[in-house]
Amino acid sequence: MNFEWLGRQFDNIVFLLGWHVLLAVTPLILGLLIALPLGWWAHRSRRIYPLLVGVAGLLYTVPSLALFVLLPLVLGTKILDPLNIVAALTVYTVALLVRVVADALDSVPEDTVQAAKAMGYRGYQSLVKVELPVGVPVICAGLRVAAVSNVSLVSVAALLGIPQLGSLFTQGFQLRFYTPIIAGIVLCVVLAMILDGLIILLNRWLTPWTPKVVAS
Amino acid sequence: MNYLFDPAHWSGADGIPTLIGEHLLYSLIALAVAAIIAVPLGIYIGVTGKGVFMIAGLANALRALPSVGLLILLVLLISPAFPSRMGYVLPSLIVLVLLAVPPILTNTYAGVRAVDAAAVDAAKGMGFRTMKILTDVQLPCSLPLVLSGIRSALLQIISTATIAAYISLGGLGRLLIDGKAQNDYSQMVAGAILVALLALFFDQLLAFITRRVVSPGLTRRTIKSVPAAAPVKTPVTV
Numbered sequence: 468m469n470f471e472w473l474g475r476q477f478d479n480i481v482f483l484l485g486w487h488v489l490l491a492v493t494p495l496i497l498g499l500l501i502a503l504p505l506g507w508w509a510h511r512s513r514r515i516y517p518l519l520v521g522v523a524g525l526l527y528t529v530p531s532l533a534l535f536v537l538l539p540l541v542l543g544t545k546i547l548d549p550l551n552i553v554a555a556l557t558v559y560t561v562a563l564l565v566r567v568v569a570d571a572l573d574s575v576p577e578d579t580v581q582a583a584k585a586m587g588y589r590g591y592q593s594l595v596k597v598e599l600p601v602g603v604p605v606i607c608a609g610l611r612v613a614a615v616s617n618v619s620l621v622s623v624a625a626l627l628g629i630p631q632l633g634s635l636f637t638q639g640f641q642l643r644f645y646t647p648i649i650a651g652i653v654l655c656v657v658l659a660m661i662l663d664g665l666i667i668l669l670n671r672w673l674t675p676w677t678p679k680v681v682a683s
Numbered sequence: 684m685n686y687l688f689d690p691a692h693w694s695g696a697d698g699i700p701t702l703i704g705e706h707l708l709y710s711l712i713a714l715a716v717a718a719i720i721a722v723p724l725g726i727y728i729g730v731t732g733k734g735v736f737m738i739a740g741l742a743n744a745l746r747a748l749p750s751v752g753l754l755i756l757l758v759l760l761i762s763p764a765f766p767s768r769m770g771y772v773l774p775s776l777i778v779l780v781l782l783a784v785p786p787i788l789t790n791t792y793a794g795v796r797a798v799d800a801a802a803v804d805a806a807k808g809m810g811f812r813t814m815k816i817l818t819d820v821q822l823p824c825s826l827p828l829v830l831s832g833i834r835s836a837l838l839q840i841i842s843t844a845t846i847a848a849y850i851s852l853g854g855l856g857r858l859l860i861d862g863k864a865q866n867d868y869s870q871m872v873a874g875a876i877l878v879a880l881l882a883l884f885f886d887q888l889l890a891f892i893t894r895r896v897v898s899p900g901l902t903r904r905t906i907k908s909v910p911a912a913a914p915v916k917t918p919v920t921v
Contacts, residue, residue: 529883530838530845531842533874533882536874615746626849626863636756640759645756651749652752656744
């Protein structure tokens with residue numbers, strides 16, 4: 468490790484880290500917002516569930532580099548546009564979370580839904596105030612997987628020349644120089660762990676009624 | 684699209700069939716090696732309960748590791764030790780295997796663990812020996828999860844093998860990386876479409892194989908209790 472190089476490159480690395488966070492977190496939030504209504508739809512209709520989960524599974528199998536390249540055809544963007552990365556990772560996040568949201572809503576005990584109805588909650592009130600909160604732990608478990616894999620997938624965009632932490636890998640390869648590669652890997656793993664931890668905290672904050680168990 | 688339908692690109696040493704062949708060769712070698720390592724290990728851990736602590740940590744840690752970084756780091760570390768082409772192929776294969784082991788290992792372990800204890804006890808009561816319980820009861824019952832692990836491992840491999848074109852590995856990734864270098868977007872699109880089709884084809888093939896080889900006695904129960912073909916095992920209690 469050449470720490471002197473790291474010191475000189477500090478500003479650049481912070482810039483790359485900032486982009487990496489932006490490119491990984493934006494799709495996570497967008498994906499969740501899209502997956503919530505779709506998951507609810509899949510939960511409500513037994514006919515829609517296999518269809519949505521099937522399409523989601525197919526989308527999830529498309530390799531990331533291929534999706535990054537194909538999206539400009541759909542979106543009309545330039546190949547170097549970071550928007551492609553955001554859109555591709557949003558697709559993956561939605562594909563992962565649609566099933567998770569549907570399963571989370573399915574996991575709410577029927578008694579709970581009935582009790583909410585008896586207390587006068589209307590359909591959407593019951594959904595927002597009872598069913599979704601009860602399903603939060605399952606949704607958060609899915610979000611953790613999506614967050615961690617997004618951080619890793621963003622770095623693939625370096626092969627197309629979109630700046631983020633993955634640029635340190637390509638730079639290190641061109642220079643035959645280990646320092647940026649190791650710095651990039653460490654920062655990616657730390658970023659993934661921080662996002663993972665934040666979602667665990669979010670889950671605890673949203674479900675104050677659950678007993679405090681040590682996170683697995 | 685022009686690139687894809689130009690007959691000139693469908694023959695020769697750098698033609699599309701050659702690239703598909705290379706992609707398949709690397710992918711299947713990596714999958715075979717990973718399965719040879721991970722399936723017995725997963726069975727061992729599942730049956731004996733030794734080394735369970737490794738499983739949960741390993742799966743999550745490896746998902747967080749950026750595969751591009753890992754690939755480039757290993758190439759720089761290993762390639763000087765090997766002459767010419769092997770210097771690029773071998774590190775790529777090692778990374779592909781490394782990425783494929785966790786899903787197979789965790790799913791095999793989970794599959795063996797999820798086998799109904801009553802079925803094992805019944806086999807024991809019928810006088811089956813340990814080995815026979817393993818081969819005739821535990822393995823067939825855990826097959827759906829093992830195959831689902833192999834399915835996600837293969838997708839991971841096909842996807843990462845594409846990326847490995849950046850460090851000079853052959854295969855369909857060549858079209859994407861060379862197309863980028865030559866500013867030839869239609870070549871990149873051709874590569875992307877072919878890789879996506881390859882992944883979809885193998886995903887469906889393995890889904891088909893799973894339906895064929897899994898005992899019909901299992902399927903109804905499996906659909907209910909185990910989320911079949913779930914690519915990742917996620918802890919529900921956080």
